[in-house]
Amino acid sequence: MVRPTAMLDAAVAREPDLVRITTAGSVDDGKSTLIGRLLHDAGAIYDDQLEALRAKAAAGATAIDLSLITDGLRAEREQGITIDVAYRYFATPRRRFIIADTPGHLQYTRNMATGASTADLAIILVDASQGIQTQSKRHGFIVSLLGVPRIVVAINKMDLVDFDQAVFERIRDEYGAFAARLRFADVSFIPISALTGDNVVHRSTRTPWFDGLPLLPHLEAAYVGGDTNLIDFRFPVQRAVRPDADFRGYAGSVASGVARVGDDVVVLPSGMRTKIARIVTADGDRDYAFPPQAVTLCLADDVDVGRGDMLAHPNNIPRVERTLDAMVVWMNEAALVPGRVYLLKHTTRTVKASCTDVVYRVNPDTLHREDMAQLQLNEIGRLRFTLFEPLFVDEYRRNRATGGFIVLDPGTNATVAAGMVIERKAAAPASSRESRPVGNVFRQPGRVAGAERAQLLGQLPLTVWLTGLPGSGKSTLAHALERRLTDAGRAAFVLDGDNLRHGLTRDLGFTPEGRRENVRRVAEAARLMNDAGLIVIAALISPYREDRLMAGGIVGPERFLEVYVSASVAACEMRDPKGLYARARRGEIAEFTGVNAPYETPEAPALQLESDTASIDACVDQLFAAVALKAFPPTA
Amino acid sequence: MTSDNYSLSVLRRLEAESIHIFREVATEFTRPVVMYSVGKDSSVLLKLAQKSFAPGRIPFPFLHIDTAFKFPEMYAFRDRVCAQMGVELRVLGNEAAIAAGTNPWDIGTVNCCGLLKTKALLDALKVGGYDAVIGGARREEERSRAKERIYSFRDDHGQWDPRNQRLELWNLYNGRIHAGESIRVFPLSNWTELDVWRYIAAENIEVVPLYFAAEREVVRRAGQLLPVGSKTRLLPGESTERALIRYRSLGCYPCTGAVESDARNVTDIIAELEVTRFSERVTRVIDHDRDGSMEQKKREGYF
Numbered sequence A: 001m002v003r004p005t006a007m008l009d010a011a012v013a014r015e016p017d018l019v020r021i022t023t024a025g026s027v028d029d030g031k032s033t034l035i036g037r038l039l040h041d042a043g044a045i046y047d048d049q050l051e052a053l054r055a056k057a058a059a060g061a062t063a064i065d066l067s068l069i070t071d072g073l074r075a076e077r078e079q080g081i082t083i084d085v086a087y088r089y090f091a092t093p094r095r096r097f098i099i100a101d102t103p104g105h106l107q108y109t110r111n112m113a114t115g116a117s118t119a120d121l122a123i124i125l126v127d128a129s130q131g132i133q134t135q136s137k138r139h140g141f142i143v144s145l146l147g148v149p150r151i152v153v154a155i156n157k158m159d160l161v162d163f164d165q166a167v168f169e170r171i172r173d174e175y176g177a178f179a180a181r182l183r184f185a186d187v188s189f190i191p192i193s194a195l196t197g198d199n200v201v202h203r204s205t206r207t208p209w210f211d212g213l214p215l216l217p218h219l220e221a222a223y224v225g226g227d228t229n230l231i232d233f234r235f236p237v238q239r240a241v242r243p244d245a246d247f248r249g250y251a252g253s254v255a256s257g258v259a260r261v262g263d264d265v266v267v268l269p270s271g272m273r274t275k276i277a278r279i280v281t282a283d284g285d286r287d288y289a290f291p292p293q294a295v296t297l298c299l300a301d302d303v304d305v306g307r308g309d310m311l312a313h314p315n316n317i318p319r320v321e322r323t324l325d326a327m328v329v330w331m332n333e334a335a336l337v338p339g340r341v342y343l344l345k346h347t348t349r350t351v352k353a354s355c356t357d358v359v360y361r362v363n364p365d366t367l368h369r370e371d372m373a374q375l376q377l378n379e380i381g382r383l384r385f386t387l388f389e390p391l392f393v394d395e396y397r398r399n400r401a402t403g404g405f406i407v408l409d410p411g412t413n414a415t416v417a418a419g420m421v422i423e424r425k426a427a428a429p430a431s432s433r434e435s436r437p438v439g440n441v442f443r444q445p446g447r448v449a450g451a452e453r454a455q456l457l458g459q460l461p462l463t464v465w466l467t468g469l470p471g472s473g474k475s476t477l478a479h480a481l482e483r484r485l486t487d488a489g490r491a492a493f494v495l496d497g498d499n500l501r502h503g504l505t506r507d508l509g510f511t512p513e514g515r516r517e518n519v520r521r522v523a524e525a526a527r528l529m530n531d532a533g534l535i536v537i538a539a540l541i542s543p544y545r546e547d548r549l550m551a552g553g554i555v556g557p558e559r560f561l562e563v564y565v566s567a568s569v570a571a572c573e574m575r576d577p578k579g580l581y582a583r584a585r586r587g588e589i590a591e592f593t594g595v596n597a598p599y600e601t602p603e604a605p606a607l608q609l610e611s612d613t614a615s616i617d618a619c620v621d622q623l624f625a626a627v628a629l630k631a632f633p634p635t636a
Numbered sequence B: 001m002t003s004d005n006y007s008l009s010v011l012r013r014l015e016a017e018s019i020h021i022f023r024e025v026a027t028e029f030t031r032p033v034v035m036y037s038v039g040k041d042s043s044v045l046l047k048l049a050q051k052s053f054a055p056g057r058i059p060f061p062f063l064h065i066d067t068a069f070k071f072p073e074m075y076a077f078r079d080r081v082c083a084q085m086g087v088e089l090r091v092l093g094n095e096a097a098i099a100a101g102t103n104p105w106d107i108g109t110v111n112c113c114g115l116l117k118t119k120a121l122l123d124a125l126k127v128g129g130y131d132a133v134i135g136g137a138r139r140e141e142e143r144s145r146a147k148e149r150i151y152s153f154r155d156d157h158g159q160w161d162p163r164n165q166r167l168e169l170w171n172l173y174n175g176r177i178h179a180g181e182s183i184r185v186f187p188l189s190n191w192t193e194l195d196v197w198r199y200i201a202a203e204n205i206e207v208v209p210l211y212f213a214a215e216r217e218v219v220r221r222a223g224q225l226l227p228v229g230s231k232t233r234l235l236p237g238e239s240t241e242r243a244l245i246r247y248r249s250l251g252c253y254p255c256t257g258a259v260e261s262d263a264r265n266v267t268d269i270i271a272e273l274e275v276t277r278f279s280e281r282v283t284r285v286i287d288h289d290r291d292g293s294m295e296q297k298k299r300e301g302y303f
């Protein structure tokens, strides 16, 4: 039987949809009261829960305190503050709502960002009796940064200002002017009293001058349908499904766009092309899949695909990036350390990355850009990351699913920041930083491209980073390799840690901090020389893994070759070319690597040389081969 | 082309989110386990786990923490359904406490839960070396649960610190842990009780018959209708009666109250819940012990 389309449409229209809302307001703007009022008037509070609130109300109090409904933790009830994001659920016949209730304290920018990350709409509270606070603007900014397309500014406590139209309009005009700079799809203003319920669920008789909808009807009517990206097909692979020899599929959720059986797809990063053979679900095969469906795709060819790969249509692929520009909300007590290695988690892919540039910090109250070398807790700024492996990204404004990422601290495992990918300024040469003021210093963009230099010199720049114990043979090998390369007609230069300590790094000690700064400076020098087209051979103890990762981040992972010159402490001590081990053993040198300071062995060096057993010549052969592979283009 | 529909119903969106979470856990952890409590949420979890890995098998075991105080119908259901579905089921409990006759009447519900549930759970997790523990808790259920993350970090004693939770943005979950620590995972975080029943209806999922109304023997005590189990002690002046009741939530019989209801099937239950004025946990005796008792239990390692 064929069902009339009209009937089907009606069925679809009647199906309530799910709308996710986040709330923001300063402390005491009445956010808890408002959410309590919404839940209460929408009938989402059960009688036993109300009874429990009544029991707690002070003796003699007539009305129950609606703000208590949302305080989930004992400390919150005792201190009367909201500590952490809570999620509330309620439904009307027209819609299902999930409300993220986020604390309004100054230090909780991060919670607001969390609530906003998944929201379709944000309610921003302003206390009519106080007017617009600095924080009200901050809330709007964060909400817009996280890509929430529409906001409702609920001007609360109208009862305290006698429901005065002039007060409402003054706040509306001032906030409206501010919000106009933030690219929202929709900004609405509603005069309410959360305490008395005016214009929350029902139209108030005390605001005859207001012709908009009360809050709940507004939330029920707000248009959110068009926010899903159905254009750019992106399928981040979660896992391969291979239950037996006959079935091979790739499980994941459609992040955006629509895929059909028979579509051509390209696998990133491999670039292999194939077709979608089947779209499998536990409930049978589908002809097409769209977000946020969780499906399993079978491909026509036997290509190699795994977790963290992404499928896209060949004529519409995401940016494949090793350098990422992003707006970042820093969310951890420990400030951002530029150059340090963090983990970026993006879709189903996690890569190592270091921040190579804090381009600017945004003052969330004025929206002005400020020059700043790092980001602290709850600060927002534009950062550039160097990625150790590529990510497949879209601009956050276009695609929340493939434009958002979180930053993890590999030591504490904490989630320390959230990032939103932004468009990169066109034609920035690879691994050079954009022109921007540092104090009064401006970067002057160059006129000679890296490719030109490479052609001129017949080589690609490379940094060979020799790490190992004192006496393991780093300097000897570095100079021998430089000789060999020069003899072969290549432009190479040694940066010897010991020599540099007489000049470039003369002021530094051997504490972990001193060593880190030493590594950073040498890495910056190597990068400059690479930019000039040279092959650099750095010989540096660089005992800490993290510092070496940082060096790779500064130089750029694609031109960084970590080489571990491996020799036992005993062997190095036997050689002791500079008599340093002997002095360290006598206690004359503090923090001597191998004796009284640690050396962290590289986990996966590009090359490991056994300088204990292999001859210098054999080691240099290996080094030369490794350099040739990366630095000498086949035609050169 | 134009006839294609690109919007998912609320239920299918929730389903998709849960499947996504299951797949993340299976891929990012080495030893995940699903907590199986035999209730309706567990039945839904089981269904979602199957869907997540079809046509393959569920790549992790299910764990039931037994207190020896569950309803007889629950044991029968558990063993039959798990065998039928080919689920690898592990049953563990605090054997010493059970042997010692631990019960809520003598030591109170707080201490009883602490021994039979929380300690049993923490021991079982330690023995199993599980790094991800999937549970069916929903944020809508209870106010401290409203503060839970989907990936909820636990220290090496299984404890929850609500003031120090990891931030959770988009659907990017942070599952990185040090040895000994674990993540509790809640794929049903965004589901409501009604969603659970609507899904049970849509997917024709089997649940323990105790959810459906029938004449059952109960005793009225402190405003609750309590079942009469093999070890139930009647207080002076109390007598049992037969009433048409059902259970909205299932736990240990000494601490689970019934509701008077004539909802004999899933459709009836959905109709009943659409108009009820009482929350799901009103029948759980243990939640009311003191203000914040669920929060306290969660801090100590309970689900």
Ligand SMILES: Nc1nc2c(ncn2[C@@H]2O[C@H](COP(=O)(O)OP(=O)(O)O)[C@@H](O)[C@H]2O)c(=O)[nH]1
Pocket (backbone or CB within 6 Å): A025, A026, A027, A028, A029, A030, A031, A032, A033, A034, A067, A104, A156, A157, A158, A159, A160, A192, A193, A194, A195, A196
């Ligand atoms: N007069 C008046 N007071 C309100 C209104 N809404 C909230 N309040 C009061 O403002 C105070 C702070 O409210 P609360 O909801 O706890 O604010 P929160 O910190 O934003 O969650 C409480 O004393 C509320 O009773 C309102 O519409 N009118």
